Amino acid sequence: KAGVTQTPRYLIKTRGQQVTLSCSPISGHRSVSWYQQTPGQGLQFLFEYFSETQRNKGNFPGRFSGRQFSNSRSEMNVSTLELGDSALYLCASSFAGTGLTGNTIYFGEGSWLTVV
Amino acid sequence: GQNIDQPTEMTATEGAIVQINCTYQTSGFNGLFWYQQHAGEAPTFLSYNVLDGLEEKGRFSSFLSRSKGYSYLLLKELQMKDSASYLCAVPSYSGAGSYQLTFGKGTKLSVIP
Numbered sequence: 001k002a003g004v005t006q007t008p009r010y011l012i013k014t015r016g017q018q019v020t021l022s023c024s025p026i027s028g029h030r031s032v033s034w035y036q037q038t039p040g041q042g043l044q045f046l047f048e049y050f051s052e053t054q055r056n057k058g059n060f061p062g063r064f065s066g067r068q069f070s071n072s073r074s075e076m077n078v079s080t081l082e083l084g085d086s087a088l089y090l091c092a093s094s095f096a097g098t099g100l101t102g103n104t105i106y107f108g109e110g111s112w113l114t115v116v
Numbered sequence: 117g118q119n120i121d122q123p124t125e126m127t128a129t130e131g132a133i134v135q136i137n138c139t140y141q142t143s144g145f146n147g148l149f150w151y152q153q154h155a156g157e158a159p160t161f162l163s164y165n166v167l168d169g170l171e172e173k174g175r176f177s178s179f180l181s182r183s184k185g186y187s188y189l190l191l192k193e194l195q196m197k198d199s200a201s202y203l204c205a206v207p208s209y210s211g212a213g214s215y216q217l218t219f220g221k222g223t224k225l226s227v228i229p
Contacts (some may be wrong), residue, residue, distance in 0.1 A: 105149075
């Protein structure tokens with residue numbers, strides 16, 4: 001069973017540019033969440049999508065956006081990049097949410113974004 | 117809101133036992149997760165506790181006390197490969213069937229020979 005796949009794994013962008021990250025969830029999973037991980041703030045929730053609808057959003061500015069397609073694949077976009085956006089962006093998938101019944105939340109390897 | 121505290125770093129010797137603590141404050145309790153994250157890799161699920169007590173899974177055990185807002189992860193017979201960050205996380209319900217995980221900043225465990 002293939003895991004959560006994120007692309008690209010590494011990228012470098014310049015301040016002011018925009019970036020799009022992609023996530024393919026585990027087959028059959030309909031919920032996709034995005035998290036930002038930095039050394040200072042740790043893992044922080046960005047947003048969650050289920051059946052192409054954003055159900056939940058974290059405390060991030062409007063420059064951070066996302067979407068989900070009918071095949072459950074998801075993309076997140078960051079516009080007008082700032083140096084502080086440098087981080088590891090993690091995608092997580094689950095069958096129908098955050099999997100409170102147990103080990104049903106699977107994370108991808110992440111996309112390392114460096115803004116220079 | 118949610119607030120989670122765990123030690124930043126710990127060091128332990130190969131073959132020993134180590135306990136990683138996590139204290140939390142939540143507006144509603146929906147269980148507590150522990151994840152392991154090796155450097156440069158994805159977090160991987162270790163345990164989920166929703167009831168008080170100790171749950172054992174091989175060399176790893178997790179304990180929860182809801183009245184004290186406290187959990188710990190116990191690692192026995194430490195191996196070098198256990199060197200990683202250990203993340204404590206609590207889910208909060210956000211409506212529309214959606215939960216979000218709030219993570220502690222992680223405890224970086226170094227296992228030395």
